Amino acid sequence: MNRRHPLVELTLVRFREFVREPEAIFWVFVFPILLAAGLGLAFRNQPAQVLKIAATRPDLVRALRQEKRLDVRLLDPGPAIELLRQGKVALVAEDAPSGVIYRFDDTNPDGRTARQLADNAIQRAAGRSNPVATADRFMREPGSRYIDFLIPGLLGMNMMGSAIWGMGFAVVDARRKKLLKRLVATPMPRHYYLLSFILSRLLLLVVEVGVVAGFGMLVFGVPMRGSLGGLAVLCVTGSMAFCSVGLLIASRARTIEAASGLMNLVMMPMWILSGVFFSAERFPDAFQPVIRALPLTALIDSLRADMLQGAALAQVAPQLGILAAWMVLCFGVALKLFRWK
Amino acid sequence: MSPVPAPPALRVRNLRKAFQDVVAVDGLNLEVRTGECFGLLGPNGAGKTTTIEICEGLTDRDSGEVDVLGLSWEKNARRLRERLGIQLQETQLSEKLTVHETLSLFRSFFPRGPSADEVIGRVQLEEKRNSRVGGLSGGQKQRLALACALVGEPDLLFLDEPTTGLDPQARRQLWGLIAELQRAGRTILLTTHYMEEAERLCDRVAIMDHGKVIALGTPRELIASIGAGHVVRLSSDGRTLDAAAFSALECVAAARTEDGAVEAQVEHLHDALPALLNELERQGQPLTELRVHSATLEDVFVALTGRRLRDE
Numbered sequence: 182m183n184r185r186h187p188l189v190e191l192t193l194v195r196f197r198e199f200v201r202e203p204e205a206i207f208w209v210f211v212f213p214i215l216l217a218a219g220l221g222l223a224f225r226n227q228p229a230q231v232l233k234i235a236a237t238r239p240d241l242v243r244a245l246r247q248e249k250r251l252d253v254r255l256l257d258p259g260p261a262i263e264l265l266r267q268g269k270v271a272l273v274a275e276d277a278p279s280g281v282i283y284r285f286d287d288t289n290p291d292g293r294t295a296r297q298l299a300d301n302a303i304q305r306a307a308g309r310s311n312p313v314a315t316a317d318r319f320m321r322e323p324g325s326r327y328i329d330f331l332i333p334g335l336l337g338m339n340m341m342g343s344a345i346w347g348m349g350f351a352v353v354d355a356r357r358k359k360l361l362k363r364l365v366a367t368p369m370p371r372h373y374y375l376l377s378f379i380l381s382r383l384l385l386l387v388v389e390v391g392v393v394a395g396f397g398m399l400v401f402g403v404p405m406r407g408s409l410g411g412l413a414v415l416c417v418t419g420s421m422a423f424c425s426v427g428l429l430i431a432s433r434a435r436t437i438e439a440a441s442g443l444m445n446l447v448m449m450p451m452w453i454l455s456g457v458f459f460s461a462e463r464f465p466d467a468f469q470p471v472i473r474a475l476p477l478t479a480l481i482d483s484l485r486a487d488m489l490q491g492a493a494l495a496q497v498a499p500q501l502g503i504l505a506a507w508m509v510l511c512f513g514v515a516l517k518l519f520r521w522k
Numbered sequence: 523m524s525p526v527p528a529p530p531a532l533r534v535r536n537l538r539k540a541f542q543d544v545v546a547v548d549g550l551n552l553e554v555r556t557g558e559c560f561g562l563l564g565p566n567g568a569g570k571t572t573t574i575e576i577c578e579g580l581t582d583r584d585s586g587e588v589d590v591l592g593l594s595w596e597k598n599a600r601r602l603r604e605r606l607g608i609q610l611q612e613t614q615l616s617e618k619l620t621v622h623e624t625l626s627l628f629r630s631f632f633p634r635g636p637s638a639d640e641v642i643g644r645v646q647l648e649e650k651r652n653s654r655v656g657g658l659s660g661g662q663k664q665r666l667a668l669a670c671a672l673v674g675e676p677d678l679l680f681l682d683e684p685t686t687g688l689d690p691q692a693r694r695q696l697w698g699l700i701a702e703l704q705r706a707g708r709t710i711l712l713t714t715h716y717m718e719e720a721e722r723l724c725d726r727v728a729i730m731d732h733g734k735v736i737a738l739g740t741p742r743e744l745i746a747s748i749g750a751g752h753v754v755r756l757s758s759d760g761r762t763l764d765a766a767a768f769s770a771l772e773c774v775a776a777a778r779t780e781d782g783a784v785e786a787q788v789e790h791l792h793d794a795l796p797a798l799l800n801e802l803e804r805q806g807q808p809l810t811e812l813r814v815h816s817a818t819l820e821d822v823f824v825a826l827t828g829r830r831l832r833d834e
Binding site: 184185186187189190191193194197198201202355358359360362363365366367368369522 | 578600603606610612614615616618619626628629630631632633670674
């Protein structure tokens, strides 16, 4: 009698279905790494960029060339302003009877920087001396770079996607093919079916988090300042919360189209609002309470606190509470609504 | 010394079920005896699937009684599930699993029964043991579905249209497997709209139409009930023949026209054939086609309802 426990068999089925779907492997493992690598390269820390500007008189050019972070060209006012319009120079320094006029786009950070640098150079050339002596010390420590900000965001986004997609598609597909009905016609206890999703998710989670976090650590030196146990608690709680959301989405839908529409509807706002790629603080204050209550915001904020600041679990208790609330609420409603046939 | 009659494997009394305002099952009575293969034969929409799914505990009934293996779904659902083998009409098993993996999964749900490999042997899928379900032919998939119904060594087997959509060869192979189960003494309830399937496999058949049983008996009894062992079909170059004149003949039990041709149900060919030909000559119509076949369950259905089992 070589009969395995039904829960083991069901979990094995989940695994086999996942492993035998090459697309799923790509989206869960390869895609986040490509994304992290691409964004890490694009936003890598580089020495301050040299800004291109134009000046209309040779003595202005001479004064400006004293500043190494500016690349100055001598041009007549007409062509210089044309280049400014095209964005090919960040600033035009134009002589005027009263002194110098700076033309630049004040909403463009490069324009503002160029203005500061150009003004300093011109004033210094004219004999201004600084009353206070200053010196620069650069902070380029791991933990405060963009890639450090990005990796926890990608981890959270990935956990949300794989839990919701993994749960949603599998359940709706089984319902559509009447496989759910067939399973219900056996003595299989129904909760085993749902439990098998949770078990397989937890096992895959280890690989999923390991791959992305490991990539960040090895390739970009992203820090892991929190304890491994704390990180595990956060990942498990977050993943379970999203499994519940996925189950709720899949509880009634009969077609893949309906389910994927719902999934996008649920995930899209969180991709934008929850601070995956940029800080959620950028949204207006009025939105903040709503943004803080989203499960992805809670997960990403707590992951950042854990990885980058080494926060203890007690410090991310509010976020854990939000995740647990989502988990319990969605699971409860999903069980009430769930349609097996 | 009379043997104690075995209790029926399935008893359905006055079963009713409506979906919105469509009545699917309308006061149905059934009794399946232990050890027999019982067929529900009827056209699409007769209520066969609704009936079998109520018996399988998958659909709730509106009213009536259903006893399965002496147990009721309300009180003994879990125990019943362990003792039933079920094949649904259109389950698509997971395409990414192999035959053996699928059966191991189903086997794990039942407390007793043969091993996955044993069942694979019973449905002749040994060569496909490690093939993905997605790569199986229609007939192989149906055999796998049958195997899934057998893994729990069921006391009662429900087969809902087991051969629908299969090509003739695959159908015959599946019939062979079901006939084997029947010979081994399994209790089977099967639904079908193929009269040949019911005639070959079933010990008793209930003919269903509009949610009711309109005839019940062994295939032989049902065919005998129309009082005519043969059906004679006469065509006259596509002209519409007068059926009434033929049915008035003494040796003809009933006659009807279909696409102009006459179909006459007769008991004794040697009396009826000359009489039919005489009548055709009397009408002055040439004979262009003559076909004779032994009466089938299809003819029983036609005699009872005036319609065919399958609308072609």
